[in-house]
Amino acid sequence: MISSWEPACSLELIRLRAELLQAIRCFFYAENVLEVETPILCQAIGTDPYLDFFSTCQQAGAQETLYLQTSPEFAMKRLLAAGTGSIYQITKAFRKGESGRYHNPEFTLLEWYRQGYDLQQLMGDVELLLSQLLPDGYFSEKAQRVKYADIFYQYTGLDALQFDRPRYSLVAGQLGFSEAISLCADEHTTWLDFLFSHVVQQHLGQAGLCMVYDYPACLPSLARLKLDNPLVVERVEVFIRGIELGNGYYELQDVQQQNSRFEQEILLRQRNGAEKVRKDERFLAALQSGLPDCSGIAIGLDRLLMIISQADRIDEVLAFPIENA
Amino acid sequence: MASYSTSEFKGGLKLMLDGDPCSIIENEIVKPGKGQAFNRVKFRNLKTGRVIERTFKSGESLEAADVVELDMQYLYNDGEFFHFMNPESFDQFQADESAVAEAKLWLKDQAMCILTLWNDAPISVTPPNFVELEITETDPGLKGDTSGGGGKPATLETGAVVRVPLFVQIGEMVKVDTRTGEYVSRAKT
Numbered sequence: 001m002i003s004s005w006e007p008a009c010s011l012e013l014i015r016l017r018a019e020l021l022q023a024i025r026c027f028f029y030a031e032n033v034l035e036v037e038t039p040i041l042c043q044a045i046g047t048d049p050y051l052d053f054f055s056t057c058q059q060a061g062a063q064e065t066l067y068l069q070t071s072p073e074f075a076m077k078r079l080l081a082a083g084t085g086s087i088y089q090i091t092k093a094f095r096k097g098e099s100g101r102y103h104n105p106e107f108t109l110l111e112w113y114r115q116g117y118d119l120q121q122l123m124g125d126v127e128l129l130l131s132q133l134l135p136d137g138y139f140s141e142k143a144q145r146v147k148y149a150d151i152f153y154q155y156t157g158l159d160a161l162q163f164d165r166p167r168y169s170l171v172a173g174q175l176g177f178s179e180a181i182s183l184c185a186d187e188h189t190t191w192l193d194f195l196f197s198h199v200v201q202q203h204l205g206q207a208g209l210c211m212v213y214d215y216p217a218c219l220p221s222l223a224r225l226k227l228d229n230p231l232v233v234e235r236v237e238v239f240i241r242g243i244e245l246g247n248g249y250y251e252l253q254d255v256q257q258q259n260s261r262f263e264q265e266i267l268l269r270q271r272n273g274a275e276k277v278r279k280d281e282r283f284l285a286a287l288q289s290g291l292p293d294c295s296g297i298a299i300g301l302d303r304l305l306m307i308i309s310q311a312d313r314i315d316e317v318l319a320f321p322i323e324n325a
Numbered sequence: 326m327a328s329y330s331t332s333e334f335k336g337g338l339k340l341m342l343d344g345d346p347c348s349i350i351e352n353e354i355v356k357p358g359k360g361q362a363f364n365r366v367k368f369r370n371l372k373t374g375r376v377i378e379r380t381f382k383s384g385e386s387l388e389a390a391d392v393v394e395l396d397m398q399y400l401y402n403d404g405e406f407f408h409f410m411n412p413e414s415f416d417q418f419q420a421d422e423s424a425v426a427e428a429k430l431w432l433k434d435q436a437m438c439i440l441t442l443w444n445d446a447p448i449s450v451t452p453p454n455f456v457e458l459e460i461t462e463t464d465p466g467l468k469g470d471t472s473g474g475g476g477k478p479a480t481l482e483t484g485a486v487v488r489v490p491l492f493v494q495i496g497e498m499v500k501v502d503t504r505t506g507e508y509v510s511r512a513k514t
Contacts (some may be wrong), residue, residue, distance in 0.1 A: 048359050097332060097383070098362070100354035179379055190382075193360035198380065201357070221359055237358055247358050 007319040014319060017305055020133060021090060024110055027129055033086040033112060038075030040092055042067050044280035046074070047265040048221070049272065052096035054105075068094040071298060072111055073222065074283035077251070080113055080294060081286035088112035090301070101313050102243065102303060104321050113296035119234045119250040120145075122295035123211050126238055126246070130209055134308060141208035148215050148232070152192075155200045160216050161231045163188040168195075175199060189218045204239035212237050220261065223249035238299065240307050248297025255287040328386040331364040339371070339392040342379065346371045346390035346443045354383070371441060372448050374426075390443060394451075397440040399432045407432070409440055409447070420447035428452045430485035431503045452503045457512040458482050459498050463489065476508075 007014065028035065045053050045067035054068040069075075072091050079087055093109050114122060127143045152160035156171055168191050172180040177198060184190040204210040215235035217225065223235035234250035252258055262279045269277065305317040315321040329338060334352040341347070347368035356362040362383035369376055371392060381387075397409040397418070406419035407429065418440060424447045425432070431452040432438065439451040463479035479489040479499070487501055489508045498512035 050356075050361050051359060098354065098356065103354055103356065177380065179381075183380065183382055190361050193357045194363065194380070197355045197357040197360075197363065198365070219358075219360065244358060 004324060008315050008321050008324060009317055009319055013305065013309060013311075013317050016309060017301075017317070020301065020305060020308070023133055024088075024090065024129070027132055028088045028112065031086075033088050033114070034084055036076065036079055036084065036087045036089050038072045038079070038089065038091070040069055040094075042069050042075070044074070044282065045277055046070050047262050047269065047277050047279065049265050049268040049274065052098075052275065054094050054096050055275075070095055071109070073296070073298070074280050076111060076113060076296070077291055078283060078286040080115065081289055081291050083292075086113060086115045086294075099322060102306075104302065104314050104318060106322065106325070107314075108301040109298045110301055111296065111298040113251070113294050115292050115294045117295040119213060119236055119248070119295055122248055122250070122297060123213070123236060126211065126236075126248070126297060126299075127209060130238075130240075133304065139208040143209040143211065144205075145211045145213060148212050151200060151204070151212055152196065155203060156195055158195070160192060163191070171195075188216075192216060192219060201239065201244065202242040205241055205243075210239045212239065220252075221247070221249065222252050222258070222261075224252040224254070225257075234295075236297070238297070243303055243307060244300075245303055245307070246297050246299040248295065250295045251291060253287065253291045253293070255284055258287055259284060326391060327389045329389055330386045331381050331383045334364060334366060339390040340368075340387040341390045342368055342370075342377065342387065345373075346392050346448065347377065348392075350376065355380070356383075371443065372424075374449070391445075392441060392443050392448075394439050394441050396437055399434065399436050399438055401434060402429075402432075407450070409438075409450075412437075418442070418447050420450060424448050425450045428503075430483055430506075431456050431458075431501070433458060433483055454502065454504060455500055455509065456503055457498050457500050458485070460489070460493065460495050463493070463495055465494065479508075 043066065048070065051070045053070050055065050057064060057066055071093050072089055076087060076089060088110065090108065090110050092106055094106050096105060098105055114125060123145055149160045152158060158168060158171055165186055169181045172178060180194050184194050213236040214226065214232040217231050217233050220233045221235060223233040226232045226234055236248045237244060238246040266277060302314050302317055306314060309317060311317050329340060334349055336349055336351065338349045339346060347370050349366060350369055351367040353365045354362060355365050364381045364383055365378065366381065367376060367378050395411060398412050400408040400410055406421060407425045409418045409420065428438065428450040438453060440447050441449040458481040460479045461482050464477050476488040476490050478486050479493065480486050487506060487508050489499060493499060493511060500509040500512045502509050
């Protein structure tokens with residue numbers, strides 16, 4: 001096999017990436033948000049039930065496992081707990097097995113936290129930043145903020161917050177996805193993941209930025225529960241042209257709740273036969289000491305570059321995608 | 326038989342789906358946020374040619390299909406079966422009407438084609454992209470018309486009917502694209 005040494009993307013894209021990074025740094029500099037760095041190689045890893053990670057060790061035969069981060073979230077929250085105030089970071093994250101049109105196992109994230117912001121204020125922030133990063137006139141319509149349950153109902157006719165297996169099964173069949181019936185069985189979250197990704201997502205953000213918020217409480221991740229509605233959590237996802245671009249939360253501060261979510265996720269991982277993980281005790285200790293009231297979000301910069309350059313595959317915006325890294 | 330996990334799925338892989346051998350056309354990862362990952366896969370059913378789309382949970386496996394494609398020589402049709410021979414091993418295979426399907430329109434004795442075998446039985450026949458066949462029937466063209474505009478139907482020696490230019494006559498050999506069923510040119514003799 002002839003090995004190709006050349007970049008997969010055009011030189012134009014390499015320049016475009018540099019401009020994007022520069023524009024992001026300008027934005028946060030002007031907003032007085034501090035740039036930080038946290039380790040990529042970590043002692044602990046997230047317990048997300050569906051994320052696979054790369055692990056290694058310091059030296060051959062060492063007992064302690066080290067992990068390539070799937071997200072810088074825990075470390076950044078430790079900084080917030082230590083009193084940095086609002087912070088941002090541009091970093092690499094790694095997810096094992098994620099390779100495809102929109103996925104490369106190694107990818108670049110912009111993650112930021114705004115102290116004192118609630119979810120609506122964070123969405124305002126996203127809107128402002130993206131309006132500066134996307135080419136003028138990119139959108140024909142204003143940014144849209146929609147509740148998960150509303151957009152889910154619009155495209156499926158189903159109630160996302162109340163699981164009704166026979167109705168979900170019926171609709172899946174009508175939409176031509178009868179395999180979902182056995183695949184999702186009685187797992188509400190799998191049903192939501194399936195229907196949202198197969199039926200809803202492609203419609204989001206076609207004419208303007210689309211932010212979906214008030215996620216069902218069964219998809220909480222690290223978001224806090226909504227005060228006036230226990231069925232939803234303060235989580236937002238950002239979509240442009242049907243591409244999922246980011247995921248953010250009004251951050252959970254309650255250490256007890258965080259601890260029990262970790263435990264639930266570890267159990268779920270066990271049940272699914274996923275690789276074993278331990279809770280990040282340093283992160284829990286930081287929550288215990290007190291995380292300031294804040295909202296935070298991560299935006300995938302490779303996908304943002306795909307959107308800016310109208311690329312069809314993530315490989316078209318990476319100098320060296322995994323196949324020739 | 327071996328099986329393949331979704332992480333090994335790629336175009337061209339032959340797998341069993343609902344009891345039929347299928348070939349993967351396209352495989353895409355669908356992953357909502359930090360949620361369950363799925364593989365959305367487009368298959369071609371190798372028996373019927375139909376395209377099917379199906380989603381799997383990432384990590385699921387499918388049984389491999391024992392499918393091979395071999396270059397074979399078409400021998401003859403006995404009225405019920407079409408007979409083929411592997412020119413290297415001289416092994417002979419008989420394929421029924423449903424396996425040969427539309428390919429029979431292009432099969433001339435001794436012609437080479439690709440036979441798809443599932444568990445050693447022929448399930449489909451792919452003729453060469455271009456074949457040269459003799460015209461056995463067509464209306465005589467108008468004298469002096471060499472433009473070819475419009476064209477006329479012509480029956481070929483295999484029974485296929487294609488549109489040919491007006492100037493092409495009975496007894497001539499023509500080159501046809503079997504994928505579209507369209508006339509390409511007169512065959513050089």
